[in-house]
Amino acid sequence: xxxxxxxxxxxxxxxxxxxxxxxxxxxxxxxxxxxxxxxxxxxxxxxxxxxxxxxxxxxxxxxxxxxxxxxxxxxxxxxxxxxxxxxxxxxxxxxxxxxxxxxxxxxxxxxxxxxxxxxxxxxxxxxxxxxxxxxxx
Numbered sequence: 001x002x003x004x005x006x007x008x009x010x011x012x013x014x015x016x017x018x019x020x021x022x023x024x025x026x027x028x029x030x031x032x033x034x035x036x037x038x039x040x041x042x043x044x045x046x047x048x049x050x051x052x053x054x055x056x057x058x059x060x061x062x063x064x065x066x067x068x069x070x071x072x073x074x075x076x077x078x079x080x081x082x083x084x085x086x087x088x089x090x091x092x093x094x095x096x097x098x099x100x101x102x103x104x105x106x107x108x109x110x111x112x113x114x115x116x117x118x119x120x121x122x123x124x125x126x127x128x129x130x131x132x133x134x135x136x137x
Contacts, residue, residue, distance in 0.1 A: 049074055
C-alpha cells in the first residue's frame with residue numbers, strides 16, 4: 001500500500017515538474033520574441049525609433065552606412081513629430097478636457113474620484129508628451 005502511494009506521489013510530482021517546465025519555456029520564448037515596442041501588441045513603427053531601426057536592420061540586413069542614414073532620418077523625423085505635436089497640443093488638450101468634463105458629469109462622487117485618478121494616468125501618443133513624462137521633474 002505504501003509503495004502504491006509513493007508511486008502516485010511520484011506521478012503527480014512528475015506532472016507538476018512537466019507543467020512547471022512548460023510554463024517556464026513558454027514564458028522564456030514569449031520574452032525572446034516580444035520587443036518593448038510590441039508590448040501593446042503592435043509591430044514597431046517609425047515612431048518607435050530604436051526598435052524600428054532594429055527591425056529594419058534585421059529584416060533588410062542594412063550595412064553600417066544604411067543603418068547610420070536610417071538612424072539620422074529617424075532622429076530628424078522624431079524632432080519634426082515633436083514640433084507638430086507642440087503645435088496641435090493646445091487644441092488636443094482642449095478637446096480632451098471638454099470630453100472628460102462631459103463624462104465626469106455622468107458619474108456620482110465616488111466614481112468621479114476614481115475617474116479623475118484614471119484620466120491622470122493616461123498618456124498621450126504624442127512623442128513630446130511621452131518624453132516629458134519620462135524625464136525627472
